[in-house]
Structures are given as structure tokens and as C-alpha cells.
Amino acid sequence: KKNYRIAVLPGDGIGPEIMEEAVKVLSLVAEREGVTFDYKYGRIGGIAIDTDGTPLPAETIAISKEADAVMLGAVGGPKWDQNPGHLRPEAGLLGIRKELGLFANIRPATMHSSMVEASSLKPEVVSGVDLIVVRELTGGIYFGEKKRYDGPNGEVAEDQCIYHEAEVERIVRVAFDVARKRQKRLVSVDKANVLESSRLWRKVTERVAADYPDVELSHMLVDACAMQLVRAPKQFDVIVTENMFGDILSDQAAMLTGSIGMLASASLAEGSFGLYEPVHGSAPDIAGQGIANPLATILSAAMMLRLSFGMDKAADDVERAVWSVLEAGHRTGDIAADRSKAIGTKEMGRLVCEALSGSAVSK
Ligand code: NAD
Ligand code: IPM
Ligand code: MN
Numbered sequence: 001k002k003n004y005r006i007a008v009l010p011g012d013g014i015g016p017e018i019m020e021e022a023v024k025v026l027s028l029v030a031e032r033e034g035v036t037f038d039y040k041y042g043r044i045g046g047i048a049i050d051t052d053g054t055p056l057p058a059e060t061i062a063i064s065k066e067a068d069a070v071m072l073g074a075v076g077g078p079k080w081d082q083n084p085g086h087l088r089p090e091a092g093l094l095g096i097r098k099e100l101g102l103f104a105n106i107r108p109a110t111m112h113s114s115m116v117e118a119s120s121l122k123p124e125v126v127s128g129v130d131l132i133v134v135r136e137l138t139g140g141i142y143f144g145e146k147k148r149y150d151g152p153n154g155e156v157a158e159d160q161c162i163y164h165e166a167e168v169e170r171i172v173r174v175a176f177d178v179a180r181k182r183q184k185r186l187v188s189v190d191k192a193n194v195l196e197s198s199r200l201w202r203k204v205t206e207r208v209a210a211d212y213p214d215v216e217l218s219h220m221l222v223d224a225c226a227m228q229l230v231r232a233p234k235q236f237d238v239i240v241t242e243n244m245f246g247d248i249l250s251d252q253a254a255m256l257t258g259s260i261g262m263l264a265s266a267s268l269a270e271g272s273f274g275l276y277e278p279v280h281g282s283a284p285d286i287a288g289q290g291i292a293n294p295l296a297t298i299l300s301a302a303m304m305l306r307l308s309f310g311m312d313k314a315a316d317d318v319e320r321a322v323w324s325v326l327e328a329g330h331r332t333g334d335i336a337a338d339r340s341k342a343i344g345t346k347e348m349g350r351l352v353c354e355a356l357s358g359s360a361v362s363k
Helices: 015-033 046-052 058-066 089-099 113-118 165-180 196-209 222-231 243-256 295-307 312-327 345-358
Strands: 003-011 036-041 069-074 104-110 130-136 146-151 154-159 185-190 216-221 238-241 264-268 274-278
Touching: 003 015, 003 058, 015 036, 015 069, 015 295, 015 312, 015 345, 036 058, 046 089, 058 089, 069 089, 069 295, 104 165, 104 243, 113 312, 130 165, 130 243, 165 185, 165 196, 165 238, 185 196, 185 222, 185 243, 196 216, 216 222, 222 238, 222 243, 238 243, 264 295, 274 295, 295 312, 295 345, 312 345
Parallel strands: 003 036, 003 069, 069 274, 130 238, 185 216, 185 238
Antiparallel strands: 104 130, 104 264, 146 154, 264 274
């Protein structure tokens, strides 16, 4: 019997609430597929600051490295917002990405037909949107040297943005590979009219493109891309971009599909190891109320099944179960047209499990 080790890091805010539902779905998958999932729980973010004095305890890194894949909820909250940079919950997330070498962040934004009315944009603009943002995750301005010092006219702050050729090349190759399995259209997003790191990015991308003659590559400046994403999002198939641009554009792409509570992501290292987390954060404004949408986390679990465990059929089943629950009209508050009819986190999780139970078991 195949056994997979999963490190589970629920984190802060709504993290534990949404993770509980994803684990329920995964346990049902294990039962149906005749595999076992061995869950090891670890602390990250604010909760780890409170109990361990650091947002990323060594034990959490160890648990994650021993696992076949990591599931993460979300980190952060107002309680820790005044802490210095290295003692912020977000430092735990950035740290684990770096520690585990998770350089490739895959963030799909797919508009499902039953969700069209949840978008803030016109149905004709968003129906049929199906794009993936491939975001570089362990370089750029996020990881450059940071400085704070007193200058002649008050305080000065610095964030260095560095990209090495090899870092650009490996993420761009991931994006070309992703595009090759889709519509074969890749847009590389940069700010090459201003930034030197973007000019290197563009040069490397052009060079790598020679190995992918079947994929159509184009370049777009990040400000234009932000505009095109709301003007005509259907033009995009795969977008590849550096860390901070990808952070911003993936939130924007998320909202095309209705709610950030729906968007899954995979953060991949070389090989099949990955960390899976919703694109959204810890949503402190709704934490503890049992109303958060668990679907982004459940869909992230489906990505784990597919990308780290090679369980494609099980991943398809989970995704289909999610869509069928939405088609039946069930909505959490964030995606409900009529909030008075919204269901809670646990109810949504239960409905997905029920839909999954009702679908055929593989083999
Ligand atoms: P957020 O994504 O947490 O919340 C933005 C808005 O979306 C809020 O109104 C929230 O209620 C709503 N929302 C988010 N997820 C939802 C869900 N599953 N169901 C229903 N509604 C949902 O972003 P923010 O408010 O800018 O940040 C809050 C904290 O989360 C900050 O500390 C931030 O640093 C952190 N954060 C963490 C991650 C992560 O762990 N990967 C990502 C983004 C932000
Ligand atoms: C994300 C988040 C993180 C990021 C923060 C919380 C550090 O916004 O996963 O998109 O900026 O990468
Ligand atoms: Mn973000």
C-alpha cells in the first residue's frame, strides 16, 4: 500500500479552519484510492512566533523536508503587524519557500461556468478565462538585501532586487513546459523599459525560447499586463514573471474568477516535491467565524495529488466534486450573490466530501 507523508502547516487566522476541510477531503481520497496519507502537523507564522519565538521553527523545516509534500494554510494577522521584519509571520512563509527551494509558483485562474456571476467584471469579459500565472518565488526584491539607516534627511530604506541568469532560466523553462501542455502561448511580463533585472529576464527568456519553437512567446510590460488582465483576460494562456510582479498579478487574476477564496497554488522545487497553499491570506477579518471558503485549500490539495503524487485521477475527482457543489448552487459568503443563503466552511467541506463519495472510485 502506497504511503505519502504530508506536512500540514495550518498557520494563522482562517488557516486552521480551511485546512481541516482539506484534510477531510484528502482522507477520503486516501480511503477511495487505497493509499495512506501520514500527516505531520507543524507550526508556522504568528502561532509559531507565540509558541517558539520564531515564525519558522527548525522542527517545521525538518517535518517539511521529511515529507513528500507540504500543505500550508495561511500566515499573518494584526497581532504581529508591528513586529520587526524577521519576526513577522510572513518571514516564516518566505523562509520555508527558500529553505525548500520552491522557486516555481504555479497559480491557475480558471473561470468555471457556474461562477461567472461572482466576478465583479462583465460575464462576457470573464467567462472562459483559463490562465496560469507562473511566478518566480525565491528571488528578486523579496530576497535581496534589506537596509534601514539614518540619512541626512531622515530615515532611508533599501530593498535590493537581484536576478541571476540561472534563476531566470529555470523558472522560464517551467513556464514553457506548462505552456506546451496547454495552448502554447506564453507571455513573459517584466518592466524592461526601466529595470536592469527585467532586461536580463527578457534576454534569457528569448534564449530559452529557442528550445520551444512550438510555443508562441511574447513580452508585456507589467503595467500593460495589469491593464490587459481586466480589459481582455481571455487573451492569456500562461504568464511568467518575477516574484513581486507575480504576487500582484496573481491576486488580480484571482479576482477575475470571483473570489480569492477559490484560487489554489503550487510552489514547486526541482523534482516532484512541492508546497501547496491557497493564494489568499489569513483573512483576519473573518477568522474564527467558520465562514471562510475552504475551496482554494481543497483545490490546492488536488494540485498536490496531481503534481507531487502523480494521482491524476484522484485530483480530477476532487476538482469535479468542487465544481459539482458549485453547480448545485452552494456558496460561502465570499462568492454568494445572496449572503443570507451562504453556507459555512464546514458545510462546504462536507458537501465536497459528499460529492466525492458519490463519484466513481478508480480501478
Ligand atoms: P487576505 O487574502 O487574507 O484577505 C483579503 C480579503 O479576502 C479579506 O476581506 C478576506 O476576508 C477575504 N478572503 C481571503 N481568503 C478568503 C477565504 N478563503 N474565504 C473568504 N474570504 C476570504 O489578504 P490581506 O487581508 O491582505 O492579508 C491578511 C494577512 O494575510 C496579512 O498578514 C498578510 O500578510 C497575510 N497573507 C498571507 C498569505 C499567505 O499565507 N500565503 C497570502 C496573502 C496575505
Ligand atoms: C502570497 C503572499 C506572500 C507573498 C506574503 C504573505 C509574504 O502575498 O503568497 O502571495 O507576497 O508572496
Ligand atoms: Mn500575495
